[in-house]
Amino acid sequence: MALTMIILLIILVGIIESWIYGKEGVIKIIVPIMILSLANFLLVYGKILVGDNFSTIIFCLSSIPLIIVSGIWLLVVWMRSPKEKGNNRKKIAIVFSLLITFVILFIPPLNHEDKFNMYKEDYFAVSDAIFQAYDQEKLPMGKQINTSELNRFEDIFPKTIINKMKKLNDSAGVYAYIVADKDVIYFSFGATFQSIDGIAICRNNKDPSRDTALKARFFDRNTEFTYITDNVYQFFDGL
Known part of the structure; x- marks a missing residue:
């Protein structure tokens, strides 16, 4: 749904830019506007929908050459516009196009806490399902469920939960999902260089920051926790 909305919004902005430019000579900016729209899509997709920070950087860096090419192209059109009819309208269209891109460029990407708030219902649905599987002795403490092997757990979790796990990955x-404790589930974002972080969802008012055994159970055995909201913490381990 979010991806569809972003695509429609990018197309709408492109249509508005072309409309402001006017019918006369609009063919001259169709290609650079399409290139700029692709750059805008990469920026928005990378900052909002992509799950991990490394992929966000890749998407944003990929947009830079497109912005440079389309920006130079539009500036050439700008310099030639005084000789054409309705040049003020054409200049407004070019300024509007570049302004939209620069606004998107400097909007900070969503962090993991922002994305937790966006997908809170999915997080809690998955944690409830994992807690239930643990209580029913279908999963042992310490079990790690990697998103690359979710098909192996279709006999434990219903399809709706498997789909939510895939959604949280994407x-x-x-x-990975880890049964860290009988009252704690780790939603791991994976390792970056020599550190790892994620979201810890707890039950029974568990405070993981006070559990020294839990802190020393995984990763580099020095896990730290930061409170987000009731029964939800961000964990970090490594350098």
């Missing part, structure tokens, strides 16, 4: 960057 949109929030969750690479």
Whole structure:
């Protein structure tokens, strides 16, 4: 749904830019506007929908050459516009196009806490399902469920939960689900260089920051926790 809305919004902005430019000579900006729209899509997709920080950087860097090419192209059209009829309208269209891109360029990307708030219902649905599987002795403590092997757990979780796990992987960057404790589930974002972080969802008012055994159970055995909201913490381990 979010991807569809972004695509429609980018197309709408392109149509508005072409409309402002006017019918006369609009063919001259169709290609650079399409290139700029692609750059805008990469920026928005990378900052909002992509799950992990590394992929966000890749998408944003990929947009830079497109912005440069389309920007130079539009500036050439700008310099030639005084000789054409309705040049003020054409200049407004070019300024509007570049302004939209620069606004998107400097909007900060969503962090993991932002994405937790966006997909909160999915996080809690998955954690409830994992807690239930643990209580029913279908999963042992310490079990790690990698998103690359979710098909192996179709006999434990219903399809709706498997789909939510895939969604959290695609949109929030969750690479693994870990039964960290009888009252704690880790949603791991994977390792970056020599560190790892993620979201810890708890039950029974568990405070993981006070559990020294839990802190020393995984990763580099020095896990730190930061409170987000009731029963939800961000965890970090490594350098």
